[in-house]
Amino acid sequence: MNADFINITPENLADEHLCCIIRSKVTHPGIEAKRQWLTDRLTEGHVFRKLNVKATVFIEYAPLETAWVPIVGDNYIYLYCLWVLGDYKGKGYAKSLLEYCVADAKAKGKSGICMLGSTKQKAWLSDQSFAKRFGFEVVDTTDNGYELLALSFDGTTPKFAQNVKTQEINNKELIIYYSMQCPFVYQTIEVLRQYCDTHDIPASLIQVDTLQKAKELPCVFNNWAVFYKEQFETVNLLSVENLKRILKK
Structure with missing residues (x-):
């Protein structure tokens, strides 16, 4: 080795x-x-x-x-x-x-x-x-x-x-929190941004760019977190196909 x-x-x-x-x-x-x-x-x-x-x-x-x-x-x-x-x-x-x-x-x-x-x-x-x-x-x-x-x-x-426990937000749009800690985030967020813009999908892609923002997030987080219709969905990075499945809910 x-x-x-x-x-x-x-x-x-x-x-x-x-x-x-x-x-x-x-x-x-x-x-x-x-x-x-x-x-x-x-x-x-x-x-x-x-x-x-x-x-x-x-x-x-x-x-x-x-x-x-x-x-x-x-x-x-x-x-x-x-x-x-x-x-x-x-x-x-x-x-x-x-x-x-x-x-x-x-x-x-x-x-x-x-x-x-x-x-x-x-x-x-x-x-x-x-x-x-x-x-x-x-x-x-x-x-x-x-x-x-x-x-x-x-x-x-x-x-x-304590802010993690409910894992709900008062927003029905697609919400993605992300940081640049993972190299795959950059390309993923740009692909999803383009898809949402092209298909008129209301979305807020929120960069977590300070320690305070990360500590106050309403969900678990390891550099990525997704909400839809007020509910937390996943910490997994999404492909467009993954996103389509979430949006069908």
Whole structure:
């Protein structure tokens, strides 16, 4: 196993690839948007660690206090993403990355690590069954099946912010909250924006561009959240076909 991992820093951010979208020549706008988002996050203790190859093998986490999610807790780490794809699966890389996160959290005197999960695995959330094998347990839930998983070092646990619990808004239009934390968001939001404009679909596409906005969101969030007819739908990024199915409701 190639164990040559590196951490993204302000010094190497401009030169390192960011794993999710692999490009050799053409600059991808989603990657550049993510670089800009990381510019400020890295100074807040955000960690992006990856295998030193051009592949999707990485972990991304931050202090919960500065993590862009509506979760509250004292002295926790929030795990945004843990992904190992393609030929690199099954070789122990995910285990090495999560062990690094756990060791880093303990070295920093943290109380534990938490992440967003669901009773049914969602496509755009990290593998919660893998996390549970590491000792993560469900510590909070929503009425529609989302879960907060935590690996506690001292017996304390985080929880969803109170504003998350109802997961309803007073607006019947299509509402999408998004941040540029995920490189796939840029292209997805532009495709959906064009589709809604072309088909005269009332929609509000709201960029979550501050920590305060993220903490006050009316739903679970890991960089994306969709409402329709006042009801929360999903944290999954949508294709046009996915959107059409929601709009038929």
